[in-house]
Amino acid sequence: MGKEDLLLRVEGLTKYYTSGYVFTKQVLGAKDVSFFLRKGEILSLVGESGSGKTTVANMILGLIKPTRGNIYLDGKNALEMDRKEYWLKVQAIFQDPYSTFNGYYVVDKVLWESFDLLKKIKGITHSRNEKREIIASTLEKIGVNSDEILGRYPHQMSGGQMQRLLVARALIMNPDLLLADEPTSMVDASTRVEILNELTQLKEAGMSVLFITHDVAQAYYISDRAAVMKDGEIVEIGPAEKVFFDSEHPYTKNLISSIPKLHEKWEI
């Protein structure tokens, strides 16, 4: 593996949540998490609730400060980079699309505002028509009918549509790394697959995706490599095929065998 195709490197990332003033109490969020992410690759982080998946995501996004450990983006120490510049390169889609949008504005605002951020930091300016064209072509690229989405308010849209709009926003910002934290868990089963397919498209366009989920099947469907987390630690990491079907760690084996499968019946 050449050094140049490495995008993100995380080393010994540890987080203890501390509460209280005099008698402090510590709760482990993540412990010694180390992994790397290549350019144009999807890595999924799989684990049960409370295993520290979101803690790791929030640390990479810079929303919380790690207790120990380092994050390198393109070889540069991410913790020391300018936040706004960093967020141009790292973007995220979260679990709950309903809380991402402001209910008082039409949803287009989210797309238009992304141009402001590009202008402020990168100094790229677009005319109104250019912006409109970029929005239309981006929506077309991910197969969304723009008449159905633009000019609407969040309460008029389904969770799936909003989530796809956020994928479109990510495309306009064109970051190097997209963090997708449970993007499909609040979406209808019939539209869930579309979001997964769009993430695969982003990957083909050269973007790296860190896909965080509790659903092993979805993780396997879209990712190249996978990491399994338990109690804040990564217990197994490797190619998705190997991690899920020839698992080495007893925890992963147990996890895979307890997943109810549609075409396989348990003996109970």
Add this chain to the structure above:
Amino acid sequence: MARKTLEIKDLKGCYRGTFGVIQAVDRASFSLYEGDRLALAGESGCGKTTLIELLTGTPKPLLHYEGGKVFVGGYDVWHIDPEKLRKEVKCRLLSYVPQASLNALNPTKRIKEFLADMLKERTGEKHTPNDARKMIGKHFERLNMDKNLLDRYPFELSGGQRQRVSIAISTFAEPSVLLVDEPTSSLDVTSQKRVIELLVDIHKREIIDSLMCVSHDLGALRQMCNRLVIMYTGRLVEIGNMDDIVENPLHPYTKLLLNSLVPLERQMKQKTLKSIPGRPPDLRDLPIACRFHPRCPDCMDICKKKRPPMVKRDSREIACWKYVEEG
């Protein structure tokens, strides 16, 4: 022919409020037989929970009963005295574990104290918490559950434990029918498995005669149930044996729904899964005739004009014009 434990005929229900009228359940008919474990599946907002709530005879505010019959052990749930319903039907014939069962336990009391209250309400006899613990402890032992859970407060239990305690409590009086709403959602896969095993176990030991389980997770339902009902925007579209439907779905919606699920299989990686075109309709403004026709790949002229009837095919019932024979 096995005995019918629950019979539903043309059940209708709607939500009425400032937002308008939402026809949440539209003429649903099916029966539950002794030995059945029936699954009710569908996407969010298709009326699964509404249907099961209508079966209990005590709907939440805004939900209105509009017609139809629900028979449980000879009682017509909607046409008897509410006090009779509470004393003679609920718990003894029909038990319901709601979706919010994780929060159904009293947070300020130990579980055994809560049970003493419950026993007083149900049987009219007073019991001390320790008596209640002894009585229900036997039931817990029978289900291979830890009796010591009864000494704890609900917040000391994990989500899976709380769900299993709720299920154990609602089966204490050995009801004929147990209705469970989303027992496994919001649980991790390992706790999911234990809840599924518990439900199957309760049924196999004949503590209950039949089980009806609502969920959107078809993988979990497959493990738990032997019959399946698929619902779309308030209407039942396909009813049949679980294995038959999963292996060979007939209704176009069922086909597309099963295809859009992401299964964990080795060959999955090479395939590109497809979602159902379009989106679920606005429930205040539903398509007329067949409600699936705007999204259906096999849509015919008649689908836009008339509601499809339930057609019988062997052990299966399908609501689709494709299977209606000419004449």
